[in-house]
Amino acid sequence: MANNNNQILNYLRNRELLVLAVALTVFFSVTSQRFLTLSNINNILMNVSISGILALGLALIMINGDFDLSFASAMGLLNLISLIFIDKGLSIWIMFPLAILGGVLWGTMNAFFVVVLRMHAFVATIATWTLCRGLIYWINKAKTFYGYYPDIMTVIGRGTIFGFIPISAIIFIIAAIIIYLVANRSKFGRYIYAVGSNPDAAEYVGINSKRIRFVCYMLQGFLIGLASVILSSRLCSGPATAGEGFQMTVISSAFLGATVFKPGLVNIGGSILAIFLLSIIENGQVMLSVPFYFKYIIQGLIILGAVAFISLKNKRSEGPAIV
């Protein structure tokens, strides 16, 4: 019996966040009757599909020590451009792949500044973020863009199978499984963690760290493009602020995710768990009719708490500080 207990405790070590997610789910289910309903689960899944895909991309580049602040606005820009062209009559079968390609190009641009020109990732992507916002306001004249779209347009963003599993959530889950396997189980993934752990040592074992970092930015760009497709299909409109709401949630997820599985290190599994947890918290707040500004207060506290946890953990084990 004691042995059994030990096994459970051992399993839960480094998985505190999992306990928190379960506890919160129980809490919201008890306090709000609407929380554990099919339509609300559907809500959460819808919500997590876009932020989740963005979180996967951010985690990928953060593992090898890079960063990006521009992803949410880049998604907003791609959304706007897609809507304009589809309104003008371009088929979604052409436009959506083009939007994903646009995302890859965006990632390539960030990679050029950060990896090739060796600019500080924070500074470079603040610049590309600002640039992107400017482009959005210029294109839609600071007004929300509306257009006419074919019926099939909304399938990816709003469609479900069996009436309650969102197609967008299935896309996210497939992406999550693939990225998880690549990062945690493949040779390429091991190289990403190696570059993040010690870029100099990586060169000595024949890993081209610049190439790895560049490819990760491109993969992140691909995921930004994919998220923009879901966004376009769901919103069918191009507000100037499209995407902005996701920025802090996604950044929070990376830090919060760094508290589990590989404590102190940004990791894919942690990011996936964290983005679910953040969506549950956000949704629970709505269910309990908590005022909207609490969302920001709680998010701020989560980032502070997570980073404090990570630095304490790193200090104790004298491992590397990634944050």
Next chain:
Amino acid sequence: MTTKEIIISTKNINKSFGATHAVVNLDINIEKGDIMGLVGENGAGKSTLIKLLGGEHTVDSGQIIYENMPVSWKSSAEALKKGIAIVHQHPLLVSSLGAAENIFLGKEFVQGFFVDNPKGIEEATKLIKQYPIYADLDLEKPAREMSAGEKEVVEILKALSYEPEILILDEPTASLPKDETETLLKLLTEINRTKHITIIYISHKLEEAFEICNKITVMRNGKNIGTLAKDNFDKDKLVKMMINQDISEFYPDKTTKTGKILLEAHNLNTNILRDVSINVREGEILGLYGLMGAGMTELVESIYGLRTLKSGKISVNSKAIEHPQVEMMIRNGVFLIPADRHQYGLFPSFTVSENITIAHLFSLFQEFLIKRSRENQAATEQAKRVNLKYADINQSVMELSGGNQQKTIVARWLLQECGILIVDDPTVGIDIGAKRDIYKILRELTSRNKGIIFISSEINEIIGMADRIYTMRRGKITAELKQEDINQENILKNIL
């Protein structure tokens, strides 16, 4: 027999950390005015002993007697006030502050509310003037721009500013180049001679201890093994006391036969190298030796593809390699173990297993995904080969000791059969036991016709290990010494 008075001694002291008995029933007497060397393998208890003397730890049992009074320090600050100053291995300077500010950190001269900087510099100048070898030390240069030797000197001056009776130094020369080491040793003799300060000097470098100490005490497994006085200094005897084994068994036998040429570099030129040509044969350890900065590391890194060649040719197994790149060299069986294992070797967030397999994932796994069980099995085999001490192959590599971290990196490069193994100062900072393990592994490789390029910063090590030596000076090869010509005189003649 002696008329000198004893300044500090210990009676039967013990200190344990968990299950580790760091200091065991230790008696030691230190006479006033001595420079006493304290030597022993890593983990012999030297650092613990000085921390006990300096109030950083407290004894579990036994007594410390200082100036004829039993003492039990409450803190290192108290010990410092009473005259025992410790200079630690790694300088702890504030990198943005200058020498004077660092020396008087925490006891600044003030004028009203403000720090009186000119006064600090004046006092620091007074302090430094007593030691003419450092007369040109720039007291306002921030610590981050200082050389390793300058930092060490500032640390020592900082300790001296407390006017101690005993100055304890923990491997002060460990990271210093030869010229800075020599000046530092002169400084220590000066301090001892002019101020009659007793010095306790911990070092792994026996030659240095011979040069400045008048006594050397050996520790092993937390015990005091014995003390040699200056007239009896003898390296063989000391090493035997340290490792409880004869020195003749220290370096393995040299090679008797060599085979065909494995690697050839012809007229290499880089920013540092000038027309360097070398070759390595099957079954030999080729030594590269020179003063720090003579270009040995640059040479092997150029061959390994880490630096750009201006001109020159490299061939491996008679096959020309056009533009060497690390990945390509690894595929051709040329492996390199870098000198600075922390910066260029270890992946601190990886497990022991992941650190061992990282260079060979492509040959270990043809498939896309890594199989953990196969990875751990391959890592465990190599860990056994290098006699690695670890608890779990999946534990973090940072939990291992320095010597075992170095062995982890050696294990990494044994996982695949190498053609040529380049080792850049592989034994720096590790204890004698781990050194011997590494020597044995290198000889095991040469016995199976592999070629080794061996760089060492210790002349005795290169003499003990190399079958053939190229000496270097300022980016050029100055001589090639065959086995029978390898001796200290021939080497020094060609590197200076």
